[in-house]
Amino acid sequence: MGHVLETRGITKNFTGTKALDDVSIYVEPGEVHGIVGENGAGKSTLMKILSGIYRKDSGEIFLNGKQVEFNNPNEAIQSGIGIVHQEVSIVPNLSVAENIFANRQPVNALGLINRKQMNQDTMALLEEFGARDIDPGGQVRFLTIAQQQVLEILKAMSCNPSVLILDEPTSSLTDNESEALFASIRRLKEKGTSFIYISHHLDEIFKICDSISILKDGRFVCRADVKDIDQPFIVRNMVGREITDEYGSGQKQRTAGEVIFEARQLGRVSEFAKVDFKLRKSEIVGVFGLVGAGRTELASSFVGLTQPETGELYFEGKPVKIRSMKQAISMGMAYVSEDRKNSGLFLKKTIRDNIVANKLKKIAKGPFISKKTGDRMAEDAIDRYSVACSSKEQLAGDLSGGNQQKILVAEWLSDVPRVLIVDEPTKGIDVGSRSQIYGFINDLANQGTAVMMISSDLMEIIGMSDRVVVMKDGFVAGEVAKEDMTEEHILSIATGVNQERGIPS
Amino acid sequence: MKFLKNLVRQREFTIVAVIFTICVVMSFASPIFLTFGNIKALLMGIATSGIICVSMCILMVSGGIDMSVGSVMGFSAVITGMLIKASCPIVVSILAGLLVGTGIGLLNGFIVCKVGISAFITTLAGLNMYRGLTYVVTHGFHQSDLGAKFNAIGQSTLFGIQLPVYYCIILVIIGDILLRRSRFFRQSYYVGSNPAAARVSGINTDLVLMFNYALTGFSAALAGIIYASRSGSASVTAGSGMEVKVITAVIIGGASMSGGEGSVIGAFFGAFLTGLIMNVLTLLSIDVNWQQFVVGATLLIAVMIDTLNNKRRMNQSRKQSRRARID
Structure with missing residues (x-):
C-alpha cells in the first residue's frame, strides 16, 4: 500500500457529541497533505489522537504499514509522529536550546546535560531554518511571538519525524517567515518527510499542499489532489454551500458620519508615537501593519488598558482621559481582544x-x-x-x-456600541463563521457604530474597510482610501518598500 | 564580557553581593561577627532548613509547594526516636523515619496529581494532620535520651564544625548539579512552567511532581532526624514554622510561586541571607521582635527587584527587535 500514515474508521466521542465519526485518511510518503474543514469539523481532535494526546474510541492507525497504539504523546514522538501545536507551547524561562531539546537533551558520559553540544545542535537547526537572529542560549521569554513559533517548528523537526503535523503554523508569522517555513517544508519533503498541514488559509493550502482531505462535522467528506481542484470546490465541500459575497459588500448601506473618536499625536515609549487617528460614525477603519507595528498597543491605549504618555484623546469632540476599561465601556466602547x-x-x-x-x-x-x-x-x-x-x-x-x-x-x-475595536476578529476561524462575523460587524457599522478593525489579513482589510490606516514601527505610515486599496499598495506602505507612495499628501 | 553580563543578571549574583556587603559592613560594626564561633553558629542555624530548601526548591520549580514539611520533620523524628527507645537498631529506626517522611510526601503528591486537590490545600491539611499525629503517638512527650551513638550523627565535628553543616552543603551541591544538569530533574522546569507543553514534549508530569513531593517528604524527615540527633531529643514541636522559613528562603533565592524558575544554590543563598540577617540583628542587639519584620521585608524587596528587572528587560528586548526590523 505504501502509505506512511493511515487511519481507518477513527471515532471519538466527547460527553454526548461525536467529534469524529468513522474518519479514514492516508498520507503518502514525501507529500504534504492538507486537512481542511470548518471550526469544530474535528481537525484538531484527529491530530490530537494522532499525536497521542487523546485516545480514540475506536478505529485503527497504521504507521509505515504497522498498526500502532499511542497511550501518551511520548509514544507518538518515539514512533515518528511530530506535531507543531496551534497554541505556542514554550517554556519561557528556559533557553532556546532547552526548549527545542525538551526531555531529549544530549548528555555526557556522566548522564549530565551537555550544554555545549546542545547549543551547537540548536545552532545547526537555526541555520538550516534561516533563523540566525535567534541566540540558542537566550531565554525564550524575550523572543517575539513569531520567533517562538519558529522555535515550535524547529522543536518538532529536531525529532526527525516521518510525519510532521503542522496545525495553523503560520498564524503568527509574517509573510517572509511563512515563506521560510514553506522552503523548509519543501526541503524536508525532498528528504522524504511527510506532512499533515492544517490551515484556514486556503491560499496556503494551494501553495504548499499536494493533496487534501476535507472534514465536515466530524466526518470525512473526500480526498483530492490539489492540482485537480480549485478554491470553490474546497469551500463547497467543507461548508456545504457556496460563499459568494464573503465580506458582505452587498449589504453596505452607510456613509461615514461625524468624527466620534480621535487621537492626536498619541505616543507611548517603545510602542507607538505621533499617532493621529480618527474614527467616524458608521465607518469601518481597517488598521494594517506587520506583526509588531504597534497596532494592538495603540488599541490598548484607546480603551484604557494602558495610558498614552503623550498626546490627547477626544471623544465626541471633547478631550478625555480613559483610565480604565470600565470607563471605556461606560462611554460606549467595546473591545474584542486579539489574545483570546x-x-x-x-x-x-x-x-x-x-x-x-x-x-x-x-x-x-x-x-x-x-x-x-x-x-x-x-x-x-x-x-x-x-x-x-x-x-x-x-x-x-x-x-x-x-x-x-x-x-x-x-x-x-x-x-x-458607539465605538467598536476588534483585533484580529477572525484569527483561526473558518470561512463560514468568518463571513458571519463580517456580517455582524457590517450590521453594527450600518447602525452607526464606528469600527476600528485591526487585522493582518490583507484580503479581510480590503474587503471590509471603508478606509485603511497602515502602521509601521509604531508610526502611522499612510492612509488608503477605498478606491486605492490594492494588496501591493497597502503592503508597500506597511513594509516601507515604496516610501514616496506611502506618505499621504 | 557576555559571560560577566549574564553572571551579573543572575538572581544568585545579587544575593551573594548583598551577603558580601552585609559581611563587610558587619566586620567593622561588630568585633564578634567574624569570629569562628559566630560563623559556626550562623552555619549551624541554617543547616536544617538548608537541607529542606534543596528539595523544596526542586518542588517549587516544578510548580508544587509543600506546607507540611515542618510537621513531617517533627513526626518522622519522633517515630525514629520512639523506635530507638523501643531498642530497635539505630539504622532501622532511621530508615523507618525516612520511610514515613517519604511515604507522606508520596501521599501528598498522589492527592495533588491524581485526585486533583490544590497543592497548598493538600499540604496545609498535612501540616495540621502530621503535627496532630506527632502528639497522638507521643502523648505529647519529647523523646529524649536517644543514646550517644545516635547523637553523634548531629553532634560530631569535623575541623571544629558540626556535621549537619557538611550534610547541608553536600546536599546543596548535589541538588544544584542535578537540577541544572540532569535530564530527569531538569524536567521540573518544563512541568512548572507550562504543564501542557511538558506533556506534549513527552514528559510524564505526574511522575515528576510525585517524585518531587516524595523527595521533599524524604528530606523533611532527614532534616528532622538530624535535628533530633543534634539536640539530643526528638521534640514534638520540632520543625514548627519550618515551612514558612524554607519557602521564604527559596523565593528569595529566585523561585516563584507559579513554578518554572529558581535554582538550588539560589535557595541556599536565600536561606543563608535570612540566617545572616537574624545573626546581624542579634549581634547589633536590636529588639528580637524586629527579626521577623526584616525577613518579611527582605522577601518583598527581593521579589520586587526581580519583577522590575524583568519588566525593564522585556522593554529593552522589544525596542531591540523593533530596531532590528528598521535596519
Missing part, C-alpha cells in the same frame, strides 16, 4: 458566564444577578453565532479555537 486565551475569555467558566461577563450590571436585579436573563442572552448568542457546543453550560476552554472566538465576539457585539 489570556485577555479575552475565562476558559474555566461556562459559555454563559463568559457571555454575560461584561454586562453583569445589565442583567442584575438589585444586587443579585438574574440567572434567567443571563441564560436567555447566552442561548441567543449561541443561536445567532451558531456556536458548536453541547450546551451553554460547557466550559469555554473545551471549545475549539474558532468557537472560542465566536463566544468572545458574542460577548462584545450583543449591543450596539
Whole structure:
C-alpha cells in the first residue's frame, strides 16, 4: 500500500457529541497533505489522537504499514509522529536550546546535560531554518511571538519525524517567515518527510499542499489532489454551500458620519508615537501593519488598558482621559481582544458566564444577578453565532479555537456600541463563521457604530474597510482610501518598500 | 564580557553581593561577627532548613509547594526516636523515619496529581494532620535520651564544625548539579512552567511532581532526624514554622510561586541571607521582635527587584527587535 500514515474508521466521542465519526485518511510518503474543514469539523481532535494526546474510541492507525497504539504523546514522538501545536507551547524561562531539546537533551558520559553540544545542535537547526537572529542560549521569554513559533517548528523537526503535523503554523508569522517555513517544508519533503498541514488559509493550502482531505462535522467528506481542484470546490465541500459575497459588500448601506473618536499625536515609549487617528460614525477603519507595528498597543491605549504618555484623546469632540476599561465601556466602547486565551475569555467558566461577563450590571436585579436573563442572552448568542457546543453550560476552554472566538465576539457585539475595536476578529476561524462575523460587524457599522478593525489579513482589510490606516514601527505610515486599496499598495506602505507612495499628501 | 553580563543578571549574583556587603559592613560594626564561633553558629542555624530548601526548591520549580514539611520533620523524628527507645537498631529506626517522611510526601503528591486537590490545600491539611499525629503517638512527650551513638550523627565535628553543616552543603551541591544538569530533574522546569507543553514534549508530569513531593517528604524527615540527633531529643514541636522559613528562603533565592524558575544554590543563598540577617540583628542587639519584620521585608524587596528587572528587560528586548526590523 505504501502509505506512511493511515487511519481507518477513527471515532471519538466527547460527553454526548461525536467529534469524529468513522474518519479514514492516508498520507503518502514525501507529500504534504492538507486537512481542511470548518471550526469544530474535528481537525484538531484527529491530530490530537494522532499525536497521542487523546485516545480514540475506536478505529485503527497504521504507521509505515504497522498498526500502532499511542497511550501518551511520548509514544507518538518515539514512533515518528511530530506535531507543531496551534497554541505556542514554550517554556519561557528556559533557553532556546532547552526548549527545542525538551526531555531529549544530549548528555555526557556522566548522564549530565551537555550544554555545549546542545547549543551547537540548536545552532545547526537555526541555520538550516534561516533563523540566525535567534541566540540558542537566550531565554525564550524575550523572543517575539513569531520567533517562538519558529522555535515550535524547529522543536518538532529536531525529532526527525516521518510525519510532521503542522496545525495553523503560520498564524503568527509574517509573510517572509511563512515563506521560510514553506522552503523548509519543501526541503524536508525532498528528504522524504511527510506532512499533515492544517490551515484556514486556503491560499496556503494551494501553495504548499499536494493533496487534501476535507472534514465536515466530524466526518470525512473526500480526498483530492490539489492540482485537480480549485478554491470553490474546497469551500463547497467543507461548508456545504457556496460563499459568494464573503465580506458582505452587498449589504453596505452607510456613509461615514461625524468624527466620534480621535487621537492626536498619541505616543507611548517603545510602542507607538505621533499617532493621529480618527474614527467616524458608521465607518469601518481597517488598521494594517506587520506583526509588531504597534497596532494592538495603540488599541490598548484607546480603551484604557494602558495610558498614552503623550498626546490627547477626544471623544465626541471633547478631550478625555480613559483610565480604565470600565470607563471605556461606560462611554460606549467595546473591545474584542486579539489574545483570546489570556485577555479575552475565562476558559474555566461556562459559555454563559463568559457571555454575560461584561454586562453583569445589565442583567442584575438589585444586587443579585438574574440567572434567567443571563441564560436567555447566552442561548441567543449561541443561536445567532451558531456556536458548536453541547450546551451553554460547557466550559469555554473545551471549545475549539474558532468557537472560542465566536463566544468572545458574542460577548462584545450583543449591543450596539458607539465605538467598536476588534483585533484580529477572525484569527483561526473558518470561512463560514468568518463571513458571519463580517456580517455582524457590517450590521453594527450600518447602525452607526464606528469600527476600528485591526487585522493582518490583507484580503479581510480590503474587503471590509471603508478606509485603511497602515502602521509601521509604531508610526502611522499612510492612509488608503477605498478606491486605492490594492494588496501591493497597502503592503508597500506597511513594509516601507515604496516610501514616496506611502506618505499621504 | 557576555559571560560577566549574564553572571551579573543572575538572581544568585545579587544575593551573594548583598551577603558580601552585609559581611563587610558587619566586620567593622561588630568585633564578634567574624569570629569562628559566630560563623559556626550562623552555619549551624541554617543547616536544617538548608537541607529542606534543596528539595523544596526542586518542588517549587516544578510548580508544587509543600506546607507540611515542618510537621513531617517533627513526626518522622519522633517515630525514629520512639523506635530507638523501643531498642530497635539505630539504622532501622532511621530508615523507618525516612520511610514515613517519604511515604507522606508520596501521599501528598498522589492527592495533588491524581485526585486533583490544590497543592497548598493538600499540604496545609498535612501540616495540621502530621503535627496532630506527632502528639497522638507521643502523648505529647519529647523523646529524649536517644543514646550517644545516635547523637553523634548531629553532634560530631569535623575541623571544629558540626556535621549537619557538611550534610547541608553536600546536599546543596548535589541538588544544584542535578537540577541544572540532569535530564530527569531538569524536567521540573518544563512541568512548572507550562504543564501542557511538558506533556506534549513527552514528559510524564505526574511522575515528576510525585517524585518531587516524595523527595521533599524524604528530606523533611532527614532534616528532622538530624535535628533530633543534634539536640539530643526528638521534640514534638520540632520543625514548627519550618515551612514558612524554607519557602521564604527559596523565593528569595529566585523561585516563584507559579513554578518554572529558581535554582538550588539560589535557595541556599536565600536561606543563608535570612540566617545572616537574624545573626546581624542579634549581634547589633536590636529588639528580637524586629527579626521577623526584616525577613518579611527582605522577601518583598527581593521579589520586587526581580519583577522590575524583568519588566525593564522585556522593554529593552522589544525596542531591540523593533530596531532590528528598521535596519
